[in-house]
Amino acid sequence: xxxxxxxxxxxxxxxxxxxxxxxxxxxxxxxxxxxxxxxxxxxxxxxxxxxxxxxxxxxxxxxxxxxxxxxxxxxxxxxxxxxxxxxxxxxxxxxxxxxxxxxxxxxxxxxxxxxxxxxxxxxxxxxxxxxxxxxxxxxxxxxxxxxxxxxxxxxxxxxxxxxxxxxxxxxxxxxxxxxxxxxxxxxxxxxxxxxxxxxxxxxxxxxxxxxxxxxxxxxxxxxxxxxxxxxxxxxxxxxxxxxxxxxxxxxxxxxxxxxxxxxxxxxxxxxxxxxxxxxxxxxxxxxxxxxxxxxxxxxxxxxxxxxxxxxxxxxxxxxxxxxxxxxxxxxxxxxxxxxxxxxxxxxxxxxxxxxxxxxxxxxxxxxxxxxxxxxxxxxxxxxxxxxxxxxxxxxxxxxxxxxxxxxxxxxxxxxxxxxxxxxxxxxxxxxxxxxxxxxxxxxxxxxxxxxxxxxxxxxxxxxxxxxxxxxxxxxxxxxxxxxxxxxxxxxxxxxxxxxxxxxxxxxxxxxxxxxxxxxxxxxxxxxxxxxxxxxxxxxxxxxxxxxxxxxxxxxxxxxxxxxxxxxxxxxxxxxxxxxxxxxxxxxxxxxxxxxxxxxxxxxxxxxxxxxxxxxxxxxxxxxxxxxxxxxxxxxxxxxxxxxxxxxxxxxxxxxxxxxxxxxxxxxxxxxxxxxx
Amino acid sequence: xxxxxxxxxxxxxxxxxxxxxxxxxxxxxxxxxxxxxxxxxxxxxxxxxxxxxxxxxxxxxxxxxxxxxxxxxxxxxxxxxxxxxxxxxxxxxxxxxxxxxxxxxxxxxxxxxxxxxxxxxxxxxxxxxxxxxxxxxxxxxxxxxxxxxxxxxxxxxxxxxxxxxxxxxxxxxxxxxxxxxxxxxxxxxxxxxxxxxxxxxxxxxxxxxxxxxxxxxxxxxxxx
Numbered sequence: 001x002x003x004x005x006x007x008x009x010x011x012x013x014x015x016x017x018x019x020x021x022x023x024x025x026x027x028x029x030x031x032x033x034x035x036x037x038x039x040x041x042x043x044x045x046x047x048x049x050x051x052x053x054x055x056x057x058x059x060x061x062x063x064x065x066x067x068x069x070x071x072x073x074x075x076x077x078x079x080x081x082x083x084x085x086x087x088x089x090x091x092x093x094x095x096x097x098x099x100x101x102x103x104x105x106x107x108x109x110x111x112x113x114x115x116x117x118x119x120x121x122x123x124x125x126x127x128x129x130x131x132x133x134x135x136x137x138x139x140x141x142x143x144x145x146x147x148x149x150x151x152x153x154x155x156x157x158x159x160x161x162x163x164x165x166x167x168x169x170x171x172x173x174x175x176x177x178x179x180x181x182x183x184x185x186x187x188x189x190x191x192x193x194x195x196x197x198x199x200x201x202x203x204x205x206x207x208x209x210x211x212x213x214x215x216x217x218x219x220x221x222x223x224x225x226x227x228x229x230x231x232x233x234x235x236x237x238x239x240x241x242x243x244x245x246x247x248x249x250x251x252x253x254x255x256x257x258x259x260x261x262x263x264x265x266x267x268x269x270x271x272x273x274x275x276x277x278x279x280x281x282x283x284x285x286x287x288x289x290x291x292x293x294x295x296x297x298x299x300x301x302x303x304x305x306x307x308x309x310x311x312x313x314x315x316x317x318x319x320x321x322x323x324x325x326x327x328x329x330x331x332x333x334x335x336x337x338x339x340x341x342x343x344x345x346x347x348x349x350x351x352x353x354x355x356x357x358x359x360x361x362x363x364x365x366x367x368x369x370x371x372x373x374x375x376x377x378x379x380x381x382x383x384x385x386x387x388x389x390x391x392x393x394x395x396x397x398x399x400x401x402x403x404x405x406x407x408x409x410x411x412x413x414x415x416x417x418x419x420x421x422x423x424x425x426x427x428x429x430x431x432x433x434x435x436x437x438x439x440x441x442x443x444x445x446x447x448x449x450x451x452x453x454x455x456x457x458x459x460x461x462x463x464x465x466x467x468x469x470x471x472x473x474x475x476x477x478x479x480x481x482x483x484x485x486x487x488x489x490x491x492x493x494x495x496x497x498x499x500x501x502x503x504x505x506x507x508x509x510x511x512x513x514x515x516x517x518x519x520x521x522x523x524x525x526x527x528x529x530x531x532x533x534x535x536x537x538x539x540x541x542x543x544x545x546x547x548x549x550x551x552x553x554x555x556x557x558x559x560x561x562x563x564x565x566x567x568x569x570x571x572x573x574x575x576x577x578x579x580x581x582x583x584x585x586x587x588x589x590x591x592x593x594x595x596x597x598x599x600x601x602x603x604x605x606x607x608x609x610x611x612x613x614x615x616x617x618x619x620x621x622x623x624x625x626x627x628x629x630x631x632x633x634x635x636x637x638x639x640x641x642x643x644x645x646x647x648x649x650x651x652x653x654x655x656x657x658x659x660x661x662x663x664x665x666x667x668x669x670x671x672x673x674x675x676x
Numbered sequence: 677x678x679x680x681x682x683x684x685x686x687x688x689x690x691x692x693x694x695x696x697x698x699x700x701x702x703x704x705x706x707x708x709x710x711x712x713x714x715x716x717x718x719x720x721x722x723x724x725x726x727x728x729x730x731x732x733x734x735x736x737x738x739x740x741x742x743x744x745x746x747x748x749x750x751x752x753x754x755x756x757x758x759x760x761x762x763x764x765x766x767x768x769x770x771x772x773x774x775x776x777x778x779x780x781x782x783x784x785x786x787x788x789x790x791x792x793x794x795x796x797x798x799x800x801x802x803x804x805x806x807x808x809x810x811x812x813x814x815x816x817x818x819x820x821x822x823x824x825x826x827x828x829x830x831x832x833x834x835x836x837x838x839x840x841x842x843x844x845x846x847x848x849x850x851x852x853x854x855x856x857x858x859x860x861x862x863x864x865x866x867x868x869x870x871x872x873x874x875x876x877x878x879x880x881x882x883x884x885x886x887x888x889x890x891x892x893x894x895x896x897x898x899x900x
Contacts, residue, residue, distance in 0.1 A: 658821045665817070666786065673790040 006067030009058045010083040013092070013135050014069055016051045017082075020044070020128035024121050031120035034111040040120050041106040044127060048100035051131065055092035058084035059504055068137055068201075081137040081199055086504040087269065090345060091134045091261040097487075098254050098352040099127055101480050105360050106246040108476030112367055118159040119244055126152035126250065130258050138199040139188035143181065146262070150177035150226075153255060156247045157239045169238035176235040180225035184262065187218035191270055203270050212271050216278050219266040220285065226259035228312045229319065230289040231627050236312060237296070241304035241372065245363020248304060252311045253356035257348050260318055267326070268341075268509045276330040276425050282323035283431055287438040290316030292627070294445040295599055298452070298591045299623055301374045301584040303362045306453055307355065310398060313442055314351045317413060318344050320435055324416045327428045329510055336419045338506040338514050339527050343412035345502050350405040350491060354397040357484035361391035364473035364481070365457065369466040374584040376464040377457040383470045386478045388458045393485035395454045397492070399447035403541035405491035408498075408525070410443060411535055415527050445591065452587045460581045493537045496525045585621075592623070600624055681729055685846075688722035689808035692842060693784060696815040699835055700780055701773045705758050705827065709751045712831050716746030719838045726845045735845055742841065746834065750866055758827060776822055783814040805846030812839030830869050 023043050030036030071080040084092070106123070113119045129152050132145030154177065158170035192198050193208035225232040240252045267274070293313030300306040321344025328337035364387045365380060366372055381388040397404035400411075417439070420432035462468035472478070491498055496517030503513040517525045524536040596602030600623045607618040652660075695715045702708040720743035727735030787810035792803055816836030820829050 655821055655824075658817075662817050662821055666783070666814070669786055669790045673786060673793075 006058065006061065006084065007069070009054050009061070010067045010069040010135075012054045013051060013084065013131070014071060014082055016047050016054070017128045017131050017135070019047050020124040020131070023047070023124040024128065027121035027124060028117065031117045034116075037110050037113070037116045037120045038107050040124065041103050041110050044103035044124055045100050045107070047124075048096040048103060048127065051096040052093055052100060055084070055089045055096065058089035059086060059093060059501060079138065079199070080141045082132070082135040082141060083137050084135065085137075086508040087261070087265065088134050088137075090502060090505045091257065091348075092131065094257060094345075094349045094352050095130055095134060095254050098356045098484075099130075099250060101483050101487075102246050102249045102253075102356050102360065103127075104483070105249075105363075105477045105480030108474035108480075109246055109360075109363055109367065110244075113159075113244055115159065118161075119156060119247070122152045122155040122159075123247065126156060126247075126255075129153075130255060133258050134261055137201070139192065139203070140198055142262075142265075143185060143188065146184065146226075146258075147181055149255065149258065150174075150181065153239075153243070153247070153251055156243045156251075158242075159244065159247075160242065163242075165238075166242040169235070169242040173235040173239040176225050176232065180222045180232075182222075183218045183225075184222035184266075187215050187222060187266060190215050190218070191266075200265075200270060207270065207272055209272075212274070213278065215271045216267055216274075217281070219263055219271070220281060223259040223263040223266070224285070224319075226262070227256045227315045227319075228289075228293075229285050229315060230292045230312065231631050233289070233293070233312045234628055234632055237300070237305045237308040240308035240311070240359075241302065245304070245359055245366060248308075248363070249356040249359035252308055252359055253352045256311055256315055257352050260315070260322075260344075260348055263319075263322065264341075264345075264509070267322075268329075274326050274330045276327055276423075276428065278330065279323045279327035279428060280431065282319055282326060283428070283435050286316045286319035286323055287435040288316075289313070290320065290442040291438050291445075292599070294442045294449060295591070295595050296625075297449050298445060298588045299596070299600060301588075302372045303365065303374055303377075303453065303457060304359070304372050306374075306449065307358050307362060310358075310446065310449070311351075311355055313446060314347065314355065314398070316442070317410065317439065318347050318351070320344075320439060321347060321413050321416065323435075324413075324420070324432065325510070327423060327432070328416075328419070331424055333419070333422055334510060334512040335514070335528070336416060336422065337510050338512050339412065339419070340416040341506050341510060342499055342502050342514055342527075343409055343416055345505060346412060346495070346498060347406075347409035349498065350397065350409050350488070353484055353487050353491065354394045354404075354406060357390060357394040357481060357488065358398065360477065360481050360484070361387050361394060364477055365470075368470035368473060369464075371464065371466050374453065374456045377462070377467045378460040378464075378578065378581065379458070379462040379467060380470055381458040383468075384458075384472045387473060387481065390478075390481035390485040391458065392454055393488055395450040397488040399450045400443050401447070403489070403492045403537050403544060405488050405495070408492055408495040408535065408537060410439070412527055413439065415533055418533075419528070448591065452584055456582070456584045456587065461578045463578050463581070463583075493541055494523060495535070495537055496520060496523060499525060499527075592621075596623065599626065601626055685722070685725055685729065686804055686808075688718060688725055689805050689842060689846070691718045692722065692838065693808050693811045693815070696812050696819075696835060696839075697777065697780055699831065700776055700815060700819055700822075703773075705763060705825075706755070708828055708831055709755050709758070712754075712835065713747045713751040715835055715838055716742055716751075719842060720747060722842060723845045738841065738845065742838075746838065750834065753866070754827060754830070761827075763825070763827070776818070780815055780818060783818065784811040787811045787814060806843055809839050809843030809846060812836070812842060815839075826869070830866070833865070 023040055027037075027040045030039065068081045068083040071082060073080060103123075110116070110120065110123075126149060129145050129147075129149030133142055133149060134145075136142040136145055154170055154174050157173055158166060160166050161170075188198065188203075190211040191203045191207050193206070193211075195206065197203060197206060220229070221232065225235075228236040236252075240248045243251060267278075290313050293309050293311075293316055297306050297309035297313065300309055321340050324340035325337045325344065328334075328340055362372070364384065365377065368384060368387075369377060369380075371377055393404065397406040400406040414436065417432055417436035420429055420436075423429050423432070462470075499514060499517045503516075507513045514527060520526055520534075522536055523538045524534050526534045592600070592602050602624075603622040605618075605620045605622075607620070609615045609617060692715065695711060695718055698711050699708065699715060702711055720739045723735055723739040723742060727733065727739060788807045791807035791810055813836050816832050816834075816839055819832030819835065823829050823832060
């Protein structure tokens, strides 16, 4: 088979975006019928699958030079340029692989939507927006795609508009998205300079000197607000759970990756050569994000909100990799930079798979039980075996346990952290190990959190009638979840191929790449030097399987021959109520005691009844979202106060309005007169 | 263009500013209407003189329109409206006459300070004309905000429009089409305002705008 030309690939991609937009229009017509929404989601699956293949061809194709396609639509003074370079191709691949599978899930799941006409038309538009951002080769198309993506996902968040909680989530999301887009607009404005060349090529050639640090800050704020960097994460745990679950999977698993792409594009590609201290804010913010994300997740008992907070944590991990890459690149340690960037983008890929998987699993649970609160779930492994097994796979992957994919990318990140003593400056040399410790702590806490999430939801006994009458989800959904779980496992077993596939990206951005990993014997990966470190996912998997099988055999042979069912241990209480089980709250209590009083101002109050009083003892826990209360509430109050004042302008008399106009006119004239 | 020609143009434009000041402190309805008619007459003279100077016959039409509509039809119609509404009593100005005049002088000074440096590329003739025109506009605007009676606000608006016409003819700019359309828009505004005056009177038994504010549920003290 001959390799398709880059022009053809760009045309295919542009065509795919066009098809998605048409599907969006078609969706508004035929969404009401279940068959119609199945058709739309099925078409999305096909289009995204085709885009995945296209992006793969563009990523691994021979031509390093992107083919720009000038679209006939767009702003009058500027061209809409789209096309693949290697970075775009990698992210288009990541985004559309996950989106294709999620759309497959939606073929089955999407028909349960209460008001499909509020979901189905916006879904393809959202996907089209994300792809436009990734393919854009000029700042205007990038921003238009970005806004398109934001607005379409906003419409999806507010699709269940009857609940006040969702409306609030949508409002917070809209405000954050607008603010983020505004900062990006300023960032691109700075990059384009007064000459105003807005295509990426022109910016690369002639970005004005000295704007780098400011652009870095703007990019960190602008893309960070979309990705969920602390303290700009506030909308994420509100909005992600509010959307239908397949949309949550896209927003959490995929859209945040588009934001990461934006950061990589601006900082690594457009902003010019970095200085070493650029990495400091990125690393600091990323470390704080990682730790706080997982702590918030531990305090959370709503399954989807928990997953959303974990997205915050994982974005932190990705940005740690990006920060390291900046530090290494600025000091000329090219191969270390390539390792960090590869680790970050590998984690982007992994997170898009397992976070989508987990959200799809939570969607299946939500549909089967109508519950998102873990305290109402339990015992689902018996009634939803496929969902339980795939969810478990996702939990293992996100907890960074071998042989799944999450381990590989975090291991690579740690390898990069271990290279930090090579840095010449003492500030990052001190900071990076601290960041590494934070990352290690977060990884452990994440594992704890997913023991909680899986254990409380799927194990034990049902805590509510809804949970005890749950049923397995439909075939499409099961298939999609199985596919994602297999993809997680495959990426964990064969990481060398993924690393090799990402090599063109580091080649493009840093001018170097990691050694070819698929040439290593026994599917091993060796990021730096075989004497230093190596990991063999397949071997680890074989060892795990052998050890587990041996243990199982031994236990069966020497202990009990058969599965026994008996009454659960009742802790000495004759009343075997399901409420006596371990709960999510009790599982998280030790963590809350350790970190809670500092981070969440958690207070526990125990009220014991007097002896002889038969009323129950009470344990009350106060947990505050300190960040929200210290950063956001004052702003909200200020805006309220200002609008309250300005509101009086609505009720002036006609003559007062005329006076205002007159005063403004005279003032302007005075300025004009005084100017000369 | 002889110095005499320029002087006559300035005389006429300056007279418009003077009449604007006269309008500003008239506190009787009929006197106000009469001075507005004079304002329009001076405008017509001024435009006519410009037409003669610039050899621009279409400006004669403009002058004719000004004379016909603004100096005759509108004042006569407003006169009848005032009679039918029965409001020949004194007009209360919001700011006293003295301060109003002082502010007006300030506005004229301002427009001269602004206009003269801005228009250095133009001839002296157009420059001073523009300064006068801006003064007339500002004075008309000020009349709109210092008056409480709807009829006198209409007069203020129309004197403002006279200033615009003066500026347009002085700058040799505005084509006839624009001129006519402005004239018609003024006429329509006059009709609409006249109809509204009667509607307001039917509802509120007054054309004092303060009464309207009160009907919106506000106290009269707030409108100062």
